[in-house]
Amino acid sequence: xxxxxxxxxxxxxxxxxxxxxxxxxxxxxxxxxxxxxxxxxxxxxxxxxxxxxxxxxxxxxxxxxxxxxxxxxxxxxxxxxxxxxxxxxxxxxxxxxxxxxxxxxxxxxxxxxxxxxxxxxxxxxxxxxxxxxxxxxxxxxxxxxxxxxxxxxxxxxxxxxxxxxxxxxxxxxxxxxxxxxxxxx
Amino acid sequence: xxxxxxxxxxxxxxxxxxxxxxxxxxxxxxxxxxxxxxxxxxxxxxxxxxxxxxxxxxxxxxxxxxxxxxxxxxxxxxxx
Numbered sequence: 033x034x035x036x037x038x039x040x041x042x043x044x045x046x047x048x049x050x051x052x053x054x055x056x057x058x059x060x061x062x063x064x065x066x067x068x069x070x071x072x073x074x075x076x077x078x079x080x081x082x083x084x085x086x087x088x089x090x091x092x093x094x095x096x097x098x099x100x101x102x103x104x105x106x107x108x109x110x111x112x113x114x115x116x117x118x119x120x121x122x123x124x125x126x127x128x129x130x131x132x133x134x135x136x137x138x139x140x141x142x143x144x145x146x147x148x149x150x151x152x153x154x155x156x157x158x159x160x161x162x163x164x165x166x167x168x169x170x171x172x173x174x175x176x177x178x179x180x181x182x183x184x185x186x187x188x189x190x191x192x193x194x195x196x197x198x199x200x201x202x203x204x205x206x207x208x209x210x211x212x213x214x215x216x217x
Numbered sequence: 218x219x220x221x222x223x224x225x226x227x228x229x230x231x232x233x234x235x236x237x238x239x240x241x242x243x244x245x246x247x248x249x250x251x252x253x254x255x256x257x258x259x260x261x262x263x264x265x266x267x268x269x270x271x272x273x274x275x276x277x278x279x280x281x282x283x284x285x286x287x288x289x290x291x292x293x294x295x296x297x
Contacts (some may be wrong), residue, residue: 051288052297059285067272076283080290087291108278141263145270158275177269209261210270 039099043091050090054083057100059062061107067168067174068111070159074155077113082107097188102180105189108171115167161211172197173204225251228258 036054041049061082066075085106093102147154160171168190175186176197187197228251252259288294 047293048296051291051293054287054293055284057286059279062283063276065218075277076279076286077281079279080287083291084286134242141267142266145274148271149273152226154271155275158271162272174272178273198297205265205269208272209265212268212271213264 035088035099036095038163039090039095050087051090053086053090053099057103058083059101064179065109065111067162068108068170069114070163074114078107079108081110085110101181101185101189104175104181108175111171112167113181117211118131141212144212150205154170157212157215161215164211165207169200169204169207172200173208175203177205225255225258226250228255228261 035053038049038052038056042053058079062075063076064080065082066072069075082103086103093099103151144154148158162173167172171190172186172192173188175181176183181189181195183197183201186192186201187194189196192200228248230255252262252295285297
């Protein structure tokens, strides 16, 4: 059965169809929430709140966008709301370009992506680097580069203009790349 | 680093802003030409791509217990 049909059934009160929608998207939403907050308990909590919002508001979903896009908008909002509650975290400023670019290329990076699955040390490096970004920068990087949304769609989900998305994206990319470089030296 | 029609810093900035976008603009062609000649910028470009790839491949699997808790939280555990 196509997702559109499952959505229609869920909107008309079919609880099995609703459960089916949750099962289709739960792993993606959990993964995204984890990538934003880098904490399994928080990711689970955000996932629960996201699907609770979906269940409450599914009757308002008009089908003009994909359900997954709609869910990403909801999960992004929940992630940012949680981040606002956690105050006093030291995030880096990305306003100064001079802090972003550095020019040392001593390490061979080519095998890194294939080491992710089994290399806990690399995971910690990646966690620590992205945690230094403010959650709104993190979100843009993850939506655009990791989830593969277009710049325009990322802007729609995050409620930002295309230039604002591009600006945050290039700073986040450069910052993460340089943090990884520093950690590998 | 090579500095001809564009500076390396401009190249790095542009790479970070435009990775994944349409690469056929006039500016992009200039950037590609620079990348062909400048090993430092080429290396920078590759490492930005690898950084993104690392984050793409870093995924976590949701546990069965987390799934059960979710369905219970939504009062859908009888439909599971």
